[in-house]
Amino acid sequence: MTQASYPALRLRRTRASAWSRAMHAENRLTPSDLIWPLFVTEGQGVEEPIKSLPGVSRWSVDLMVQRAREAQAAGIPCLALFPNTQPERRSDDGAEALNPDNLMCTAIRAIKDAVPGIGILTDVALDPYTAHGQDGLLDEAGYVVNDATIDVLIGQSLNQAAAGADIIAPSDMMDGRVGAIREALEEEGHANVQIMAYAAKYASAFYGPFRDAVGSGGLLKGNKKSYQMDPANSQEALREVALDIAEGADSVMVKPGLPYLDIIARVKDRFEVPVFAYQVSGEYAMLEAAAAVGAGDRDALVLETLLAFKRAGCSGVLTYHALHAARLLGA
Numbered sequence: 001m002t003q004a005s006y007p008a009l010r011l012r013r014t015r016a017s018a019w020s021r022a023m024h025a026e027n028r029l030t031p032s033d034l035i036w037p038l039f040v041t042e043g044q045g046v047e048e049p050i051k052s053l054p055g056v057s058r059w060s061v062d063l064m065v066q067r068a069r070e071a072q073a074a075g076i077p078c079l080a081l082f083p084n085t086q087p088e089r090r091s092d093d094g095a096e097a098l099n100p101d102n103l104m105c106t107a108i109r110a111i112k113d114a115v116p117g118i119g120i121l122t123d124v125a126l127d128p129y130t131a132h133g134q135d136g137l138l139d140e141a142g143y144v145v146n147d148a149t150i151d152v153l154i155g156q157s158l159n160q161a162a163a164g165a166d167i168i169a170p171s172d173m174m175d176g177r178v179g180a181i182r183e184a185l186e187e188e189g190h191a192n193v194q195i196m197a198y199a200a201k202y203a204s205a206f207y208g209p210f211r212d213a214v215g216s217g218g219l220l221k222g223n224k225k226s227y228q229m230d231p232a233n234s235q236e237a238l239r240e241v242a243l244d245i246a247e248g249a250d251s252v253m254v255k256p257g258l259p260y261l262d263i264i265a266r267v268k269d270r271f272e273v274p275v276f277a278y279q280v281s282g283e284y285a286m287l288e289a290a291a292a293v294g295a296g297d298r299d300a301l302v303l304e305t306l307l308a309f310k311r312a313g314c315s316g317v318l319t320y321h322a323l324h325a326a327r328l329l330g331a
């Protein structure tokens with residue numbers, strides 16, 4: 001097909017009015033694209049602001065239920081929960097992850113009870129529960145051991161599913177954990193519990209505020225490069241995604257978000273599965289810092305970055321801006 005050329009073809013023609021721009025928009029962001037990560041803490045009526053994440057707080061379970069109601073009213077389909085486990089409940093083996101009355105399970109039950117129509121995604125990894133802040137069990141040399149960690153992750157997943165989790169989201173990056181968790185969920189009667197695999201999770205410098213939020217930042221020695229991916233790699237991300245799909249993941253995640261849009265686009269191009277992005281804490285903090293010094297309009301920055309994920313091929317985005325963005329979109 002030969003294209004007309006200027007002046008018959010003027011691409012500015014369809015951009016000339018708001019109605020026409022709306023009609024020609026190729027991608028759209030809606031509240032149903034947003035998953036809201038929330039941090040749960042112990043106590044009653046407790047709100048703890050997180051310094052490195054301005055505008056984000058940890059909430060006790062009773063207040064978390066109110067957040068769930070607000071999310072539902074704004075059209076957000078799903079919450080992602082993370083616990084701030086008290087230091088005295090942390091241990092080298094992360095056993096608190098298996099406690100049916102831990103903070104996560106208590107929050108899941110309370111939200112499911114009060115707001116049954118909202119989805120709950122739960123993080124599976126041991127870093128919020130270990131005394132050393134790593135995502136798995138360590139050997140004497142301090143290496144995160146793969147297979148023994150998976151045994152604990154299976155228990156953690158079943159614990160969360162029994163409490164009412166709808167989507168199990170393993171973020172640990174152990175090899176083979178998706179298949180092992182899927183098999184255990186089937187055996188224990190949780191056939192409809194989904195798995196969203198953190199399939200391509202990079203060893204990123206953008207996770208700092210999250211570690212403050214779950215209380216593992218000060219504990220973590222070293223780094224997570226022996227299990228999370230090298231930011232230099234993209235071919236390897238496709239292999240990670242292929243494996244997680246083969247093992248039974250219902251959807252896959254790329255994390256962080258904005259610096260890895262190329263990975264999202266490649267994954268979506270290659271595989272016929274829903275792809276989600278995690279716009280992580282450091283990205284949130286970066287946007288807030290820019291807005292705070294007047295380097296950009298906050299609302300516009302938020303909506304533009306979230307729309308970029310849709311353009312790259314995402315079904316949805318985990319973002320700390322979820323409630324704000326959903327309200328902007330609904331307004």
Ligand SMILES: NCC(=O)CCC(=O)O
Binds near residue numbers: 207208209210282
């Ligand atoms: N497993 C969840 C995360 O590591 C979140 C990271 C972030 O928001 O920085």
Ligand SMILES: [Mg+2]
Binds near residue numbers: 174175176199240243
């Ligand atoms: Mg993997």
